[in-house]
Every structure is written in C-alpha cells, then in structure tokens.
Amino acid sequence: MSRKKTADRWLTVARDLKRRKARERNTLFVAEGIRSVEEVTRSHTPIQAALVTRELLADKRGAAAAAALERAGVECVTVTEEEFNSAADTKAPQGILAIAEVPVRPIGTLKPNELARTLVLDAIQDPGNVGTLIRTAAALGMRTVVALPGTADPWNAKVVRSAAGGHFHLIVTHAEVGDLLGALRHANVPLWGADASGRAVDTVTPPASLALAVGNEGAGLTTDVRGAVSEFVALPMTPGVESLNVAVAAGILLYALREGQAR
Amino acid sequence: MSRKKTADRWLTVARDLKRRKARERNTLFVAEGIRSVEEVTRSHTPIQAALVTRELLADKRGAAAAAALERAGVECVTVTEEEFNSAADTKAPQGILAIAEVPVRPIGTLKPNELARTLVLDAIQDPGNVGTLIRTAAALGMRTVVALPGTADPWNAKVVRSAAGGHFHLIVTHAEVGDLLGALRHANVPLWGADASGRAVDTVTPPASLALAVGNEGAGLTTDVRGAVSEFVALPMTPGVESLNVAVAAGILLYALREGQAR
Numbered sequence: 435m436s437r438k439k440t441a442d443r444w445l446t447v448a449r450d451l452k453r454r455k456a457r458e459r460n461t462l463f464v465a466e467g468i469r470s471v472e473e474v475t476r477s478h479t480p481i482q483a484a485l486v487t488r489e490l491l492a493d494k495r496g497a498a499a500a501a502a503l504e505r506a507g508v509e510c511v512t513v514t515e516e517e518f519n520s521a522a523d524t525k526a527p528q529g530i531l532a533i534a535e536v537p538v539r540p541i542g543t544l545k546p547n548e549l550a551r552t553l554v555l556d557a558i559q560d561p562g563n564v565g566t567l568i569r570t571a572a573a574l575g576m577r578t579v580v581a582l583p584g585t586a587d588p589w590n591a592k593v594v595r596s597a598a599g600g601h602f603h604l605i606v607t608h609a610e611v612g613d614l615l616g617a618l619r620h621a622n623v624p625l626w627g628a629d630a631s632g633r634a635v636d637t638v639t640p641p642a643s644l645a646l647a648v649g650n651e652g653a654g655l656t657t658d659v660r661g662a663v664s665e666f667v668a669l670p671m672t673p674g675v676e677s678l679n680v681a682v683a684a685g686i687l688l689y690a691l692r693e694g695q696a697r
Numbered sequence: 698m699s700r701k702k703t704a705d706r707w708l709t710v711a712r713d714l715k716r717r718k719a720r721e722r723n724t725l726f727v728a729e730g731i732r733s734v735e736e737v738t739r740s741h742t743p744i745q746a747a748l749v750t751r752e753l754l755a756d757k758r759g760a761a762a763a764a765a766l767e768r769a770g771v772e773c774v775t776v777t778e779e780e781f782n783s784a785a786d787t788k789a790p791q792g793i794l795a796i797a798e799v800p801v802r803p804i805g806t807l808k809p810n811e812l813a814r815t816l817v818l819d820a821i822q823d824p825g826n827v828g829t830l831i832r833t834a835a836a837l838g839m840r841t842v843v844a845l846p847g848t849a850d851p852w853n854a855k856v857v858r859s860a861a862g863g864h865f866h867l868i869v870t871h872a873e874v875g876d877l878l879g880a881l882r883h884a885n886v887p888l889w890g891a892d893a894s895g896r897a898v899d900t901v902t903p904p905a906s907l908a909l910a911v912g913n914e915g916a917g918l919t920t921d922v923r924g925a926v927s928e929f930v931a932l933p934m935t936p937g938v939e940s941l942n943v944a945v946a947a948g949i950l951l952y953a954l955r956e957g958q959a960r
Contacts, residue, residue, distance in 0.1 A: 566942050573938045603938050669952070675866050679829050682948035685941065689932070689949045696859045 441511050444483045447533055448521035452612035454587045461538055465525050465590035466531040468499050475499070475597030480535040482509045488516045490529030498522045499530055510530070523591035541609040546621035548605055549554060550643035551576045553688065554614065554625070555583030556659045557650050558680060564588060565596025566681035567648070576640050581608040582659070584650075611658045616677050624664050627655050628687055630677070632666030640691040648684045651677060667691070704774050707746045707820045708744070710796055713860050720793035724801055726852035728792040729787050736862030744800040744939065750781045753792030762793055771795070786854035799852050804872035807841060809884035811868055813906035814840045817877065817888070819922045820847030820913050823944060827851060828859025829944035835863035836954045844871040845922070847913075851882045874921045879905050881908055890918050891950055893940070895929030903954040913948045914940060930954070 450456040451464050462482065466473040468490075474481065484503050491495035491512070500510045502572050519527050553571040558564050564586045571579050588594075588606045609617075618625055627647045647663065648656035655663070667688055669678065677683070713719040715729050725745065728737040747766050751823065753759035764775045782790050816834040821827050827849045834842050844851050851857075851869045870881075881888055882958070888909045910926065912918035918926070932941065932949055937951075940946070 566945065569938075570941060570945050571934075573934050575935045598940070600938070602934060605880045669836075670955070671836050672838045672866065675832075675863070677861070678833060678836045678948065679944065681828065681942065682833050682945050684947035685949050686952045689952065692933070 440509075440677040441517070442523075443512050443515050444485055444533065445517055445521050446599065448485060448531060448694060450664065451672055452591070453521050454590070457587065457589050460466045460512060460537045461692050463534055463536050463594060464523065464531050464591045465534055465594050466496055466522055466591045467528045467595050469598060471499050471530050471532045471593050472502070473602055474532050475506055477599075477602030477604060479537065481506070482533045482535070484508055484510045484530065484532045485518060487515050489511060496528070496530060498687050499632035503532065508677055511522050512654060527547075532686050533583065534556050538603075539607045539621065540606050541580065541607055541613050544605065544617060546623070548577050549617060549623045551693070552578040552580060552618075552645035554645055554647035554659070555579065555581045555585045556647050557582065557653070558648070559586055559650065561582065561586040561590050561592040562596045563680050565593040565600070568593070568597040568606060569600035570681055570685045571688065572597075572603040574685065574692065576604055576673065576688065578605040578607070580614055581606070582611055582614065584656070586603055615662050624689065626664050626665045626667055626691075627659065627663035627681060628668070629654060629666040630668050632668040632669075634670050635667040635687055635690040636670060638665070638667060642693070643688060646684070646687060648680055651680050703772075704776050704780070705775050707748055708776060708784050709778055711748060711794060714796065714936060715786050715854070717853070720799065720850065720852050725796055726799050726857060727794050727854045728857050729785060729798055729854045730791045730858055730956065731758055731762050731793055732861060734793050734795045735765070735796050735859050737797050737866055738762070738765050738769055740862075740865030740958065742800065742865060744769070745796045747771050747773045747793065747795045748776050748781060748784060749773050750778050750792035751775060754777060754891045758941035759791070766795065771937050782801045787858055787907060800868075802870045804870055804876050807868065807880060810878060812842050812884040812886045812908065813907035814838060814956070815881075815886065816842045816947065817908055817910035817922070818842065818844045818848045819910050819918050821911070822847065822849055822913065822917070825859050826943050828856040828863070828878040829945055831856070831860040831869060832863035833944055833948045834951065835860075835866040837948065837955065839867055839951065839960065841868040841870070841894040843870070843877055845874055845877065845919075847919070852949065878925050880911070889928045889930055889954075890923050891931070891946060892917060892929040893931050893934075895931040897933050898939050898950055898953040899931040899933060901928065901930060903956070905956070907954060909947070909950060909954065911943055911950075914943050915938065
C-alpha cells in the first residue's frame, strides 16, 4: 500500500474510534499523547499502528516514544498536523497516538483472586474522573475496575489519557449490574458502597477481599447497586462541607480499606 | 445610574477580573456558576454585585440562587447571554456570577492555631488541581491553604469553581516561601513534604500540628521547600505505577495524617 493510502487508512480508523460503538465493534482503543503511548508500549498491549507528526519527531521525548514503538514492531505512520488533529480526541493534541487492542475480559471470566480487590464505577459520567479513578485504583493495588452502565467508556481516549497508564496495571472491564453481582457472589467477594450516611471508614475492619462501589458525585449510588451493598462506608468529613471529588474520596477509601489493615 | 450603565460597569469589572493583576489590585474575585454562587452567598463573604441572564432566571435552581443573593442585599444585574459569556471565564457558563471580596489574610497575620493544619501548594500550576486541593483540604478539616509562587491563583474563577465552595470553609492565602517558613517557625508548626522517596505515611505518627507541602506532579517539591521540610512522607504504591493525581495523593496523606491518628 502506498504511504498516502496507509496514512489515510489509519486516520480513518482513529477518527472512527472516537465513537464508543466503533471501539466496541473493533475492540480497539486509542492511546493519545506521549505519556499514554509510552505506557501502552511498555505494557505489551498489542498495538496495530501509530500516527505521528513531523513536529513530534523533532521533540526528544516524542522521537524516543516513536522509536520505542518501532522497536516493538509497530508501524509509525507520519501525518500532517492538520490530519493528526482531525483524528485526535483531546484538546491539546501532542502529535502521537497509538491504535491498540482492548484487552477483553468479560466479567464472567474473571477469577476469584482477580475480583478480590475490585473498584466498581456506578454511573460516573465524567471521563476525567473515570480516568483518575482507574489511575488511583492501579496505584493502590486494586486488581480490577468495573464500569457499570452510565459510566463513561473506560476506553475513551480522554479516560485513557487521564488514567496515565493505569489501564495497563489492572483489569478494566464493563458489566451490567446483574452480571457483576453474580460474579462477586460466585467469587465470594462482598460488595461495599461509598455513601455519606455509611459507617466511618476508620472504624471498620476491611474484609480480606472487597469490591467497593463509588457513585456519581451528585446522585450517589444507583438503586440497583445500593440494594446489593452489604456495608456502606463514609469518610470523616468537616461539617458543612458538601463533598469530596469522587476520585479523591475513592482514593482515601481504598487506602483506608487496603489489605492487611487491622483495627 | 441607568440599568444599562450599571450592567456595563459590572461587565467591565468582571472581564477585568479574569486577569490575576486585576484581582490582586482590587482584592475582588468572581464566583461563577450556580453552585459557586450558592456557596459564596451562604458564606457571608461580602458580594459587590451579581450578573445573571434571563435564561438563568427561567431555571428553578438558578432563580433560587438569584433570589438568595437579593435577600442578602446583593444587586442582581440582568445581562444578555452574549454579554454574560464575554465576562465568564469557564467553558460552559451557567448564566450567573458574583463579584465578591477576597478575604485578605496575609501569612504573617495568621494565628498559630490557624497554621496548625495547613496544606501548602508548591508550584501547582493546573487550576483544576488547585481547586480540587482546596476542596479536599476543606473537607478534611484543614484550616489554611497556602499557595506558593508558581501555583495557579487560588482566586482564579476556574479554581473557585472546582473547589466547590471549599474557599469559604478555610483560610486561602498566598505567600513567598521565606514568609511561610517564618510564620510556621514562629507558630512552632513543623513542615512535612510529600515525596515518593519519603517514609511510608502509614508508619509515621502525625504531630499535633502540621503543615504538609505537596508539589507539582512531574517536578515534585521545589528546592527551597525541600530544604525546609523536616519529614518526607510517601504513600504505599503498587510498584511500576507512576504516580497518583496530586489531589488524590494529598487527600490520602491528609487523611492518614489527620489529628488524633496514633499508631
């Protein structure tokens, strides 16, 4: 295929992958920006191709990221800045993106030890929050993040970018509520929920295995999830202060409920 | 003054307040969006005027926010959507903003008990992160947030908005490094710093009073601050995962170092 045709083909794929349906149909996602591309390359996630601009190759870190891709056997297709920006999904494109394969892990196929440290995202709409939650879960040693309906697609480019590589350190999957509950029951993993009316997290003894559900900042957990939660936990908060950002709250709860934390 | 002249005057003030210099010269700031305006009204911070659109007044929560301002004796000037957007500093303006007085609290005037729970922001550039840090500090019972040079202005409209009312629950001020260190020494408050190479935070006993410094996600703490830190603390992290978002990391550290937390 000519250079031009190859470029056009991958530009079309990248543009198409801005839509969730296209990502799901092709089980592909886009990692955008130098840091995301570095992380996906390092993770050994299969990468189909990468798009880079000439400007990116003039930058030292950018050129190194492209060289690492080539060493991994990934074709780096050079495109113009204008073409790149038409395919990019972030506000300040850095001139590099990789088209990679979504590691498909249906909830029903996860092993009990993979479900033993799970963060459940219950209708978290904001992509930046979803990304930060995945990053936080990875840093704090969770093994799985499950996105329930109403949550931004975890393979959306903005989510992947704000997760700063978090996706490649744990299992990220989505599930219907019923399928999640079935899998947790089968694996004997209790489901706890974050809720302002719950028990103060610094007074509870965390179970050996745990799935923690966090909800939308405004609305809290959905009715279906609430009904399956065996323990609600809350943070000790200053009276009168409305709430914490959901990623900050989840970070503190996961820290407080970490493994081996006896009272 | 005619209605038109009053509107033009406050529109000019609001537009001017997008610049940090203008905020500092006039010691005024802009609270934008329904939630920020609700919080600033509730806080009894002196408000000079508010700008609202007709569209805002057609919304139930918007109309209630404007009514609360009027009850507090604040003039709500109605402007067109186009005029409002020229004065707004956020991406999706909601049609309401309040022009309020910055509570000026120079670092040298703070009492020892006000400095006893302080979060220090060391060159945190991103306004969203600064706002989330102020929100987090407020929720976790800190009494003061100090912005060091290189940090986004805490009275920037984007910061005020992402802090979700946090500014009105604690003291927010900026300071030069030397002035902060002098004030902490005088108040006998130790300065600790967040650093990946520090002692694991779950193994240290927090002092009764504490100032905690957090730095830029990439660069860490500045040399001047590092030199004055008496203890570096770190979070237990999964190996290979680069880092946490600065607001999430600060939230966990402030929780782990909260008052009365014995080991």
